[in-house]
Amino acid sequence: MSFYTSLTGLQGATKQLATISNNVANVGVNGFKKSRVEFGDIISSSVTSAPNQMVGSGTVVKAIxxxxxxGAIKQTASALDLAISGEGFFAVKPSLTTDTVNYTRNGAFSVDADRYVVNSNGAHLQIYPVDGSGTVVASGLGATKNLQLPLTSGEPQATANVGIAVNLPASAEVITKTFDRFDATTYNQSSNTTIYDSLGTPVTATSYYVRTGTGAASTWDVRTFVGDKEVSSDPSTPTPPVPLELTFNASGKLVTPAAPVTYAPFTPGSASEQNIAIDFTASTQQSGAFAINSSTQDGFPIGQLENVSVDSNGIVMAAFSNGNSVALGKLVVATFANPTGLKQNGNSMWSATGLSGSPILGQAGTLGVGNIQSGALEQANVDITEELVDLIAAQRNFQANSKAIETANTLTTTIINMRS
Structure with a gap:
């Protein structure tokens, strides 16, 4: 009997050694959760057994x-490295076409060739759809979607209004030569403004300033070119283009025009025809050098994706080159009534079972669900020192049970060899 009792101890110690070795082997795996072996003693009894004379029959592994x-949180440089501080699991789908959902604490995500956010196994990160304010508009597993990063945002807007505020030197000389934009001696100063056509293509608008008169009413002509074509300041006379005349009083304040001026329609490149209104009303004529005090315009191109961020509540924001910021969705975070009942799938991934209960889908930072840390990863919750101590203890258990078998064998041999 003692042989079999000690054998169960050897089997239990072997299982414990294997479990501890697995913990130690995965100490560097992000989101890994350690395991421990739970034992129970074996008692063989019957209704006639005397309670104070019962001897156990060994041990059994009840559960791992x-x-x-x-686990400890480690900071990283990637915004798509995510860690949950608190309860919860990220929800991922193994492929785009499956309804299967797995759960993980490993938040090392990246972008694949189709701009989907995936982990190292190619599983797709799941989000809830949101409106423009970041509020979730649908919940539940059926409403989740794969997180995909867009390349662009919005529609282009052609420039309609330009504001230019310049200071023209009061001491500038009057130019009498015929204007030629390729000859710098035929104008006093120039300024450039980037505007956008209806396709969102940037076009350079250049204004040339030519002083035409001095005295109590100092005058300047402003000739504006969009690309290589001059635009007329008089819509009724597009050809030949009419320059805009600026008139300043003796104090250097602009007298005319007193409001933005709408120019004749023009067609930049292959885009559709557009109009612009240019506002020079903040311009001055003072002593000192020529200066561009401000230059504004209201057009913009299609936005190109520049960066992605994730806040502590799991809102995924995409920022674009045109200044737009768009909420792409909110991370799905799942909790379980009994997480120890989850089935391990490897690669720090789990799936729900009857023991774990159905996933309780929530949102980060609400109702007991942990917060999201972007630019961080959760390390394995393995304490290497504790595991090595347990490894020594398991080894001693194995050795002790081996010694018990050896002793039982010695006694049996002695009995068999006894002579009458």
Missing amino acids: QQQFGQ
């Missing part, structure tokens, strides 16, 4: 229990 304690 996962430990879902929080």
Whole structure:
């Protein structure tokens, strides 16, 4: 009997050694959760057994229990490295066409060739759809979608209004030569403004300033070119183009025009025809050098994706080159009534079982669900020192049970060899 009793101890110690070795081997795996072996003693009894004379029959492995304690958080440089500080799991789907959902604490995500956010196994990160304010508009597993980063945002807007505020030197000389934009001696100063056509293509608008008169009413002509074509300041006379005349009083304040001037329609490149209104009303004529005090315009191109960020509540924001910021969705965070009942799938991934219960889908930072940390990863919750101590203890258990078998064998041999 003692042989079999000690054999169960050897088997239990072997299972414990294997479990501890697995913990140690995965100490560098992000989101890994260690396990421990739980034992129970074996008692063989009957209704006639005397309670104070019962002897156990060894030990049995009752369970290998996962430990879902929080692992240490390590900072990284990637905004798509995500860690959950607190309860919860990221929801991922193994492919675009499956309804299967797995759960993980490993938040090392990246972007694949189709701009989907995936983990190292190619599983797709799941989000809830949101409106423009970042409010979730649908919940539940059926409403989740794969997180995909867009390349562009919005529609282009052609420039309609330009504001230019310049200071023209009061001491500038009057130019009498015929204007030629390729000859710098035929104008006093120039300024450039980037505007956009209806396709969102940037076009340079250049204004040339030519002083035409001095005295109590100092005058300047402003000739504006969009690309290589001059635009007329008089819509009724597009050809030949009419320059805009600026008139300043003796104090250097602009007298005319007193409001923005709408120019004749023009067609930049292959885009559709457009109009612009240019506002020079903040311009001055003072002593000192020529200066561009401000230059504004209201057009913009299609926005190109520049960066992605994730806040503590799991809102995924995309920022674009045109200044737009768009909420792409909100991370799905799942919790379980009994996380120790989850089935381990490897690669720090789990799936729901009857023991774990159905996933409780929530949102980060609400109702007991942890917060999201962007630019961070959760490390394995394995304490290497503790595991090595447990490894020594398991080894001693194995050795002790081996010694018990050896002793039982010696006694049996002695009995068999006894002579009458």
